[in-house]
Structure formats: C-alpha cells, structure tokens
Amino acid sequence: MQAGLSERYTAPEIGGHMPSRDDGFGAVQFRASRSSGAALEASPSLLAIGVTVFVAVLLALCAHSLLALVIVAATPEPTAEDVLREMKKWEGIWEQAMPVPPPQSITAAPSFGNKPPRSAPVPGYPGLVEAQRGGHDIACLSGRVSYRIPNGWSSSQRPCRATTQ
Numbered sequence: 001m002q003a004g005l006s007e008r009y010t011a012p013e014i015g016g017h018m019p020s021r022d023d024g025f026g027a028v029q030f031r032a033s034r035s036s037g038a039a040l041e042a043s044p045s046l047l048a049i050g051v052t053v054f055v056a057v058l059l060a061l062c063a064h065s066l067l068a069l070v071i072v073a074a075t076p077e078p079t080a081e082d083v084l085r086e087m088k089k090w091e092g093i094w095e096q097a098m099p100v101p102p103p104q105s106i107t108a109a110p111s112f113g114n115k116p117p118r119s120a121p122v123p124g125y126p127g128l129v130e131a132q133r134g135g136h137d138i139a140c141l142s143g144r145v146s147y148r149i150p151n152g153w154s155s156s157q158r159p160c161r162a163t164t165q
Helices: 036-042 046-074 080-097 128-134
Strands: 018-022 028-031 138-141 144-149 152-159
Touching: 128 138, 138 152
Parallel strands: none
Antiparallel strands: 018 028, 138 144, 144 152
C-alpha cells in the first residue's frame, strides 16, 4: 500500500507545516502543526506594517519637498532687463501678427446705442406684498405695471418701479 504525503514528506524547516493528504488531483492541503502559534507571534502585526508604510511615505514626501526647494533655489531669477527684452520680443511678434489699424478722426461725441432720451420718469407703485396687504388695485411686479384681477394679477408692458416689496 502506498504511503500518504504526510508520511513521505516532512518539512520541519518551514515551521512544521506539512501536507495532510493528497486529494488525487494534485492539490495539497496543509495542516498546521502545534508550533504554528510561535510562527504567528514572530510575524509582524498589521500596525507595524502600517507604521512602516506611513514612515516610508513621509520620508518620500520630505525628500520630494527638499528636492523641489533645491531646484527653486538653484534657478536664477530673471532681471528687469531680461523681462523687458522678452516683452519687446513678444510685442514685435504680436504687432506682426495683428497690425494696428490707422486712427480715425472723431468729429462727433460717441453715442452709446440708438436709445431715445428718457422723456418722463417711471411711475412708482407698491410691490406685490404691500399691494396684497393694503388691497391696492395696481402694483409693480417685475418692473411692469400690474392690475388686480379676480384670481391674481394681469401684467402690462408699461415700466414701473416698486416703492415697497
């Protein structure tokens, strides 16, 4: 009769874990030996791993900041002459790309649209809240004169200004 895997293979160097049986398909299952508690105690805890990763990331960030500081400190700052020279260069390129139109003579005062001048001041009426409270028949709603109707308000096109809310 053939001996089982646990009798054929012993591995004391891996902490006493050895195969317990062979299921016939090549999958080996291990059973823990009595000394597995010592192996678990010797393994690092999740807290120790977390602290190690945190310290490593912190050191990497510090190194990155120090490297960035060295690069900024080593980069020379441009002088005023350098800045003016660059501005002149870009102004020349801009003028070549977009020529300035010739100035036009202005004889009349500039107009800001074709709006007719205001002839009369806009009338003031109470706003919606005050008109409902006071029982007024006319109110100013959204800058337009509104008249009270049985179930609300009817707006007109005449402008107005609200004197209250």
